[in-house]
Amino acid sequence: MTRAVLSLGSNLGDRLGFLRSVVDGLGAHLAAVSSVYETAPWGVEDQPDFLNAVCVVDDPARDEWAWLRTGQAFERAAERVRERRWGPRTLDVDIVTVEGVRSADPALLLPHPGTPDRASVLVPWLEIEPEAELPGHGPVAALLAARPEADLASVRRTTLTLR
Numbered sequence: 237m238t239r240a241v242l243s244l245g246s247n248l249g250d251r252l253g254f255l256r257s258v259v260d261g262l263g264a265h266l267a268a269v270s271s272v273y274e275t276a277p278w279g280v281e282d283q284p285d286f287l288n289a290v291c292v293v294d295d296p297a298r299d300e301w302a303w304l305r306t307g308q309a310f311e312r313a314a315e316r317v318r319e320r321r322w323g324p325r326t327l328d329v330d331i332v333t334v335e336g337v338r339s340a341d342p343a344l345l346l347p348h349p350g351t352p353d354r355a356s357v358l359v360p361w362l363e364i365e366p367e368a369e370l371p372g373h374g375p376v377a378a379l380l381a382a383r384p385e386a387d388l389a390s391v392r393r394t395t396l397t398l399r
């Protein structure tokens with residue numbers, strides 16, 4: 237119960253700097269991090285493009301709630317202001333999965349229910365874990381193959397790096 241997959245997103249201010257703040261803050265607990273992707277916004281479409289990335293983290297001392305608190309601490313440090321659902325933000329850290337954990341608690345849904353529909357999560361995740369499975373949904377590669385072509389085209393790999 238120590239390994240987790242996190243999705244990172246930013247579309248306000250120093251987008252790359254906010255993603256880097258997470259990677260830097262995770263330090264030795266960062267097991268893998270994807271490339272940075274520039275992605276067209278889903279949900280609310282009249283907002284700037286996002287930078288998105290996915291990382292795999294590992295810490296024997298942290299359970300799923302500790303990972304949620306960790307993500308929220310990074311969001312607070314980025315002075316995130318929550319104005320509307322799916323609206324623009326300096327930093328969003330979603331807990332995609334925590335190994336061996338399923339949760340129906342609205343404060344921490346695991347796996348994150350948006351994952352199967354979000355190419356902005358599936359593409360970077362697949363890059364770092366080609367064999368990944370989303371619990372209850374099967375291989376990430378199959379979820380991605382089921383997305384419409386327009387979704388795939390909206391996720392563009394950049395040359396920016398996080399470490």
Ligand SMILES: Nc1ncnc2c1ncn2[C@@H]1O[C@H](COP(=O)(O)OP(=O)(O)OP(=O)(O)O)[C@@H](O)[C@H]1O
Nearest residue numbers: 321322328329330331332342343344345346348350
């Ligand atoms: N797996 C999860 N990861 C992060 N937050 C979660 C998760 N499951 C539930 N939450 C809850 O979601 C709440 C709101 O999250 P947030 O404002 O980031 O939503 P959103 O990014 O607008 O939408 P979405 O959750 O669909 O990406 C948080 O208070 C948190 O407790």
Ligand SMILES: Nc1nc2c(c(=O)[nH]1)N=C(CO)CN2
Nearest residue numbers: 245275276277278286322356
């Ligand atoms: N492309 C993209 N679109 C989004 C994102 C995101 O991370 N990437 N996050 C949102 C808020 O949860 C709303 N829309």
